[in-house]
Amino acid sequence: MPQTTIYVSPRSFGRPDARPPAVETTELARLFAGSAALAGVTLRVEGGRSVALLGPNGAGKTTLLRVLATILRSSYGSARVDGLDVVRDADLVRERVAYLSHATGLYDDLTARENLHFAAALLGTEEPAARVERALLDVGLGERADDRVRGFSAGMRRRLALGRILLGRASVVLLDEPYAALDRDGMGLVDRLLAAWKEVGVTVIVASHATDRLTGLLDGTVTLDRGLVTAVSGAGVTSVAPTLGGTRAPAPEAIR
Amino acid sequence: MNGLRTEARVAMAIARKDAVAELRGRHATVSTLFFAAVVLLLFGFALGPDARRLAEAAPGLLWLAIVFAGILAVNRLHLLETDDAALEQLALYPVARRAIYAGKALGGFAVMLVLGVVVLGAVGILFAVDIASAWLPLLSTVILGAMGIAAVGTFYAGVTVRMRAREVMLPLLVLPVLAPLLLGAVRATAAALAGDPFGELGAWLQLLVAFDLIMLMAGAATYGFLLED
Amino acid sequence: MKTRILGFVALAAVVSAAIVGLFVVPPDLNQGDAQRIMYPHVASAWLAYLSFGVTAVGGVLWLWRRDLRFDAVALSGAEIGVMFTAFAIWGGMMWGRPVWGVFWQWEDPRLTTTALLLALYVGYLLLRRLTEDPERRATRAAIVGLVAAIDIPIVHFSVEWWRGLHQTATIASPERALDPAAPMVFVGTLMGTLAAFSLAWLYLMIRRYELARAELAREEEARRGRLRAVQAAAANLRSQEEAAR
Amino acid sequence: MTDAGFVIAAYGVILGGLALYTVTLWRRLRAAASRDDEGR
Numbered sequence: 001m002p003q004t005t006i007y008v009s010p011r012s013f014g015r016p017d018a019r020p021p022a023v024e025t026t027e028l029a030r031l032f033a034g035s036a037a038l039a040g041v042t043l044r045v046e047g048g049r050s051v052a053l054l055g056p057n058g059a060g061k062t063t064l065l066r067v068l069a070t071i072l073r074s075s076y077g078s079a080r081v082d083g084l085d086v087v088r089d090a091d092l093v094r095e096r097v098a099y100l101s102h103a104t105g106l107y108d109d110l111t112a113r114e115n116l117h118f119a120a121a122l123l124g125t126e127e128p129a130a131r132v133e134r135a136l137l138d139v140g141l142g143e144r145a146d147d148r149v150r151g152f153s154a155g156m157r158r159r160l161a162l163g164r165i166l167l168g169r170a171s172v173v174l175l176d177e178p179y180a181a182l183d184r185d186g187m188g189l190v191d192r193l194l195a196a197w198k199e200v201g202v203t204v205i206v207a208s209h210a211t212d213r214l215t216g217l218l219d220g221t222v223t224l225d226r227g228l229v230t231a232v233s234g235a236g237v238t239s240v241a242p243t244l245g246g247t248r249a250p251a252p253e254a255i256r
Numbered sequence: 257m258n259g260l261r262t263e264a265r266v267a268m269a270i271a272r273k274d275a276v277a278e279l280r281g282r283h284a285t286v287s288t289l290f291f292a293a294v295v296l297l298l299f300g301f302a303l304g305p306d307a308r309r310l311a312e313a314a315p316g317l318l319w320l321a322i323v324f325a326g327i328l329a330v331n332r333l334h335l336l337e338t339d340d341a342a343l344e345q346l347a348l349y350p351v352a353r354r355a356i357y358a359g360k361a362l363g364g365f366a367v368m369l370v371l372g373v374v375v376l377g378a379v380g381i382l383f384a385v386d387i388a389s390a391w392l393p394l395l396s397t398v399i400l401g402a403m404g405i406a407a408v409g410t411f412y413a414g415v416t417v418r419m420r421a422r423e424v425m426l427p428l429l430v431l432p433v434l435a436p437l438l439l440g441a442v443r444a445t446a447a448a449l450a451g452d453p454f455g456e457l458g459a460w461l462q463l464l465v466a467f468d469l470i471m472l473m474a475g476a477a478t479y480g481f482l483l484e485d
Numbered sequence: 486m487k488t489r490i491l492g493f494v495a496l497a498a499v500v501s502a503a504i505v506g507l508f509v510v511p512p513d514l515n516q517g518d519a520q521r522i523m524y525p526h527v528a529s530a531w532l533a534y535l536s537f538g539v540t541a542v543g544g545v546l547w548l549w550r551r552d553l554r555f556d557a558v559a560l561s562g563a564e565i566g567v568m569f570t571a572f573a574i575w576g577g578m579m580w581g582r583p584v585w586g587v588f589w590q591w592e593d594p595r596l597t598t599t600a601l602l603l604a605l606y607v608g609y610l611l612l613r614r615l616t617e618d619p620e621r622r623a624t625r626a627a628i629v630g631l632v633a634a635i636d637i638p639i640v641h642f643s644v645e646w647w648r649g650l651h652q653t654a655t656i657a658s659p660e661r662a663l664d665p666a667a668p669m670v671f672v673g674t675l676m677g678t679l680a681a682f683s684l685a686w687l688y689l690m691i692r693r694y695e696l697a698r699a700e701l702a703r704e705e706e707a708r709r710g711r712l713r714a715v716q717a718a719a720a721n722l723r724s725q726e727e728a729a730r
Numbered sequence: 731m732t733d734a735g736f737v738i739a740a741y742g743v744i745l746g747g748l749a750l751y752t753v754t755l756w757r758r759l760r761a762a763a764s765r766d767d768e769g770r
Binding site: 109114 | 266276336342344346348349350
């Protein structure tokens, strides 16, 4: 398999601690109809660090990533990516963030290559043709590039979605269970990508159950439980317990 | 900045993607064309067999069939985006929200145009209406009508796509909004078929143009709010 | 307290307007007593338009300022607007039967337009019921309310043209009573009824808004309560762990 | 039906409707207020 190429965001250069925190949330809370998915998360991840987001199902990992990716609004509190507010400066945040969700967001009737070409067009990738070919090889789908995604296995879809991230120039990469549905080769691919991102100073937050696998690859861990941070460890990540009795930044006026 | 050109490129990419997916999967056109055909057939039963009366009612039947089938088609086109949470992925791209709306509306317009032309032909055959002699005004009407249905339908599909009971809510919300379009298109079609004896065709086409423009602007301005959850 | 006074004033005004419209004003020369329906009918239609304008503005303000109180205003406008729209349609039908001989007169652009209005805003209220999350509900409703409001003038024009361009006989419509030639008593009665109904509208809007605010506050309280509970449980756990250490 | 009948039907439904809505609104408001008291 070829060496993975990461196209670096100019924003990810420099010593990690000299940059603004890659992710900073203040008393972030999101309530759905019956429950609190996030109940006041104050978290800071330094630029260029890679962090594992741990915790049982329903702990709020996905919700946190979705708020950071600008596709879900928080009910209370605020979140910043590279110093930019995810609501007020959503456009700028989208240029910096790449997000791999549970669903892969691919079009079944397009081929793998066409899916990536579409993504490249919307990402504004330079030299899209070469980059798409490169990404297809990187994720090991070179031979299936002209097959429609409808026939792909879950693992192949995930590979393709990872390839889509390689087309952008994200300075913050958010991965939701990247190992899910992948075979051993695929898991190795994720490992290599994580190492490569770390190498070039891209901030990575990985929500995963594969704790053992991530040790050594990442700088720190954050553990969530029932919407709250219960533990942090390692370098590059800090958290503060929420102020009791609600939130400091009240909604909805403050989350314009 | 060439922001507008970028937006146009993005919209074209989305529309092209919809077109390719449609050509391969035929999610929107085949089933809705069949639906429109059945609607026309049933209209024939309901109003026939007097040929004169059917020919008289033809403009109304044409547009009712197009509007009903069109709502289904635009909805199908939006379901394409929900199969694998692609709409969410679409919202993640660093592109103007109105470009996404324009792209989806453009894709919807293409489908609606095919639908409109085929249904027009079917009406010509089934109800013995001479569409050939007035083909230009009729085609203009179909183009403007298709654009309006795509503009409004895309927008409301965005409202209902993540809702409970969307199959009911979409037509319920869209049909009253489309009332002026239906009115204008039916009148324009009737005028065109009659050879425009009162010189009213232009006015109706203007009404359609105004409707299309206003709805496109409203959709472009507000679609972004629908993309965020 | 002020609202209560407003309520009494509105009640008195509506009752007197009804008495004047029913018994004091002389019947119309052409239409006879049926003409009396025109007063509440036109007043209702006017207030329906006003309500939907409020709904559109409230929705835009929500999108702009992200304050759910604006959404409460929008909801109040839609609900009360639907009620007045229904009154206008009912009045139009009751008025049409003796004057035109039919309940529903397709040639009357106002009646058909108003029927579409009812459909638009019943859809709006249904949409609200089907969305639980308050913020999502407010956003979807704001957009639908805005587009509906934009659609109203287009509907109106198209229906006017629909009739006008088709060259049919002009028929009597309620507005014809307001010809310059119409006696001042008729104009005065209509204006009086409009004023009385507007007072009632204002009172109902305030009360409906209060209700929406109360519901909003309850929702908000419940949400914060849930948050507090989760946070307290976590803090408890933390202090226990520290004590054990 | 005579003209007067239609007039009465129109006024009756409109005024009655206003009254009914007002009363319903009061009841809903009172219900909301009492629920608030329970909550505290």
